[in-house]
Amino acid sequence: MCAPSVIDTVRQHLSRRHFLAALGGSVAAAVAAPAPGLGQEKPVRLAKGFRDVYDLTHTLSPKLPVFTAFKPVQIRQRFTIAKDGFFANEITFDEHTGTHLDGPVHFVANGSSADRIPVDRLFAPLAVVSIEVRAAKDADATMRVDDLLAWEKRYGRLPRGAFVAMHSGWDARVGTPDRFLNRDAKGVMHAPGFSEEAASFLVKERDIVGAGVDTLSLDGGAAQKFVAHLALLGAGKYGVELLANLARVPASGATLIVGGPKHEGASGGPVRVFAVV
Amino acid sequence: MCAPSVIDTVRQHLSRRHFLAALGGSVAAAVAAPAPGLGQEKPVRLAKGFRDVYDLTHTLSPKLPVFTAFKPVQIRQRFTIAKDGFFANEITFDEHTGTHLDGPVHFVANGSSADRIPVDRLFAPLAVVSIEVRAAKDADATMRVDDLLAWEKRYGRLPRGAFVAMHSGWDARVGTPDRFLNRDAKGVMHAPGFSEEAASFLVKERDIVGAGVDTLSLDGGAAQKFVAHLALLGAGKYGVELLANLARVPASGATLIVGGPKHEGASGGPVRVFAVV
Numbered sequence: 001m002c003a004p005s006v007i008d009t010v011r012q013h014l015s016r017r018h019f020l021a022a023l024g025g026s027v028a029a030a031v032a033a034p035a036p037g038l039g040q041e042k043p044v045r046l047a048k049g050f051r052d053v054y055d056l057t058h059t060l061s062p063k064l065p066v067f068t069a070f071k072p073v074q075i076r077q078r079f080t081i082a083k084d085g086f087f088a089n090e091i092t093f094d095e096h097t098g099t100h101l102d103g104p105v106h107f108v109a110n111g112s113s114a115d116r117i118p119v120d121r122l123f124a125p126l127a128v129v130s131i132e133v134r135a136a137k138d139a140d141a142t143m144r145v146d147d148l149l150a151w152e153k154r155y156g157r158l159p160r161g162a163f164v165a166m167h168s169g170w171d172a173r174v175g176t177p178d179r180f181l182n183r184d185a186k187g188v189m190h191a192p193g194f195s196e197e198a199a200s201f202l203v204k205e206r207d208i209v210g211a212g213v214d215t216l217s218l219d220g221g222a223a224q225k226f227v228a229h230l231a232l233l234g235a236g237k238y239g240v241e242l243l244a245n246l247a248r249v250p251a252s253g254a255t256l257i258v259g260g261p262k263h264e265g266a267s268g269g270p271v272r273v274f275a276v277v
Numbered sequence: 278m279c280a281p282s283v284i285d286t287v288r289q290h291l292s293r294r295h296f297l298a299a300l301g302g303s304v305a306a307a308v309a310a311p312a313p314g315l316g317q318e319k320p321v322r323l324a325k326g327f328r329d330v331y332d333l334t335h336t337l338s339p340k341l342p343v344f345t346a347f348k349p350v351q352i353r354q355r356f357t358i359a360k361d362g363f364f365a366n367e368i369t370f371d372e373h374t375g376t377h378l379d380g381p382v383h384f385v386a387n388g389s390s391a392d393r394i395p396v397d398r399l400f401a402p403l404a405v406v407s408i409e410v411r412a413a414k415d416a417d418a419t420m421r422v423d424d425l426l427a428w429e430k431r432y433g434r435l436p437r438g439a440f441v442a443m444h445s446g447w448d449a450r451v452g453t454p455d456r457f458l459n460r461d462a463k464g465v466m467h468a469p470g471f472s473e474e475a476a477s478f479l480v481k482e483r484d485i486v487g488a489g490v491d492t493l494s495l496d497g498g499a500a501q502k503f504v505a506h507l508a509l510l511g512a513g514k515y516g517v518e519l520l521a522n523l524a525r526v527p528a529s530g531a532t533l534i535v536g537g538p539k540h541e542g543a544s545g546g547p548v549r550v551f552a553v554v
Contacts, residue, residue: 027306027447049546053397053400054396055394055396057539058539059392059539059540059541060392060539060540060541061540061541062541069361069365070354070365073544075541078371079346081384081386084346084420085384085503086383086384086506086544087373087382087383087544088346088347088368088371088372088373088383088386088387088544088545089372089542089543089544090371090372090544091368091369091370091372091546092367092368092369092539093367093368094355094365094366094367095365095366095367095368096365098400098539098540105364105366106363107358107362107363107364107366108358109358109364115336115337116421119330119331119332119403119551120330122330122549122551123330123553157390195388207367226362226363229363241477257534257536257551258536259534259535259536259537259548259549259550259551260549261549262334262335262336262337262375262376262547262549263336263350263352263368263547264337264338264339264352265335265352265362265366266366267364267365267366268365269368270539270540271400271536272537272538272539272547272549274396274399274534274536276400
């Protein structure tokens with residue numbers, strides 16, 4: 001059983017259970033079932049007919065680690081029930097804070113803004129590729145082509161239209177921003193990301209809609225240039241950074257649903273991201 | 278055929294088509310198929326095996342109409358590719374602008390904040406109840422219990438865990454804020470919403486997760502008090518306001534997916550909302 005905080009328990013009502021089960025059932029039928037094997041996230045099997053929704057979104061708060069250039073989100077109470085009859089805040093954020101999407105235009109002048117990404121690309125077969133074991137020993141570990149091929153050897157070729165998520169284990173550090181940012185004496189961050197080769201392989205040799213990481217950046221923390229960003233966004237793909245709970249999601253067989261930002265001309269922005277199984 | 282801007286065309290890749298089709302197929306199986314009949318939004322049937330994703334989200338821009346108390350969203354460019362190597366904006370908004378969610382805490386001191394709504398409640402059978410004909414003649418028309426019962430007579434009892442959306446036709450006014458707000462000489466807005474009776478019926482006699490409108494408020498524009506808000510949010514339900522494209526979605530048989538806001542302590546916030554069929 002997974003922790004209730006991670007996997008939402010299904011509803012107590014029979015009709016609701018049937019509803020969710022049928023939704024999950026067909027998704028499972030659409031992609032290969034995860035094969036049993038070492039290092040694989042175990043699919044959660046609750047009572048017959050139950051399926052799960054995973055929330056891959058960190059709660060956006062000023063306590064979350066942010067990339068060097070950006071400020072933490074600001075949440076200011078403007079209205080109170082006592083004074084105004086209702087409670088409401090004003091929110092200010094740099095677009096690339098929290099669990100967030102990078103649209104092609106973030107790095108490519110003529111690229112698509114995040115609000116204009118075609119909606120069907122926000123629904124994708126999810127491939128979670130773990131480099132956790134290597135990243136635990138080397139904070140500069142990157143996703144390599146070999147890692148992608150090893151995933152394919154176990155689960156089959158990446159489905160067309162897939163979203164590929166790097167699971168590095170960095171999620172577990174999110175409550176301790178210093179460990180998450182992992183700066184050295186010179187202030188350089190050390191955290192995993194995609195190698196340029198792996199990003200290029202995905203856009204040239206496979207057909208993906210986007211790629212994501214559980215760290216702050218598609219590129220490794222110590223990368224001198226935004227090579228993975230440029231390879232992915234330059235090819236019209238989108239990125240999702242600071243993903244949560246990838247350790248819980250099956251490596252193959254889940255469906256990603258990206259509630260992408262839709263403010264006008266967005267370079268990106270906070271998202272609500274689910275995986276359904 | 279629906280306009281490409283409303284319904285995203287499915288992918289050209291066969292495997293992707295099969296993926297979306299299987300997702301949609303099971304959703305359709307989970308709830309009653311829409312019965313043919315006058316006034317019903319026609320289900321869109323593309324080639325066999327195709328299914329649709331509808332985007333129920335307005336693009337969040339300073340041009341959108343806003344409720345009296347709130348300011349339009351502010352989008353400020355802070356980083357440019359020429360100067361910084363990447364493009365990014367800073368965004369400021371009052372939580373209740375754009376297509377947005379109202380969490381129970383918006384009106385109820387001890388209610389759930391929007392970020393804590395259980396994830397499975399953000400996936401719901403969608404019932405679209407139209408009062409468009411009446412609203413075209415009377416801007417103060419409200420959703421009545423009779424309207425809900427007429428929907429049930431045609432499509433069957435509201436499924437447990439349903440989300441009930443009022444379609445008033447106000448969506449068509451969104452490009453002309455003056456017509457949308459529809460203020461009289463005294464500054465009072467006139468726009469449709471839920472009657473207190475209909476809201477109470479839904480929380481007491483049926484089992485819903487939330488309710489939505491294509492106007493700015495769950496309550497009618499001219500309502501003196503927030504009676505529909507209090508009935509719905511007071512019962513722990515959530516609201517979604519300024520929904521788009523309800524005219525296109527089947528009245529019964531779609532699944533709502535709400536990419537709800539997840540900033541800490543949110544009274545609500547802009548959402549990305551989809552319907553899948």
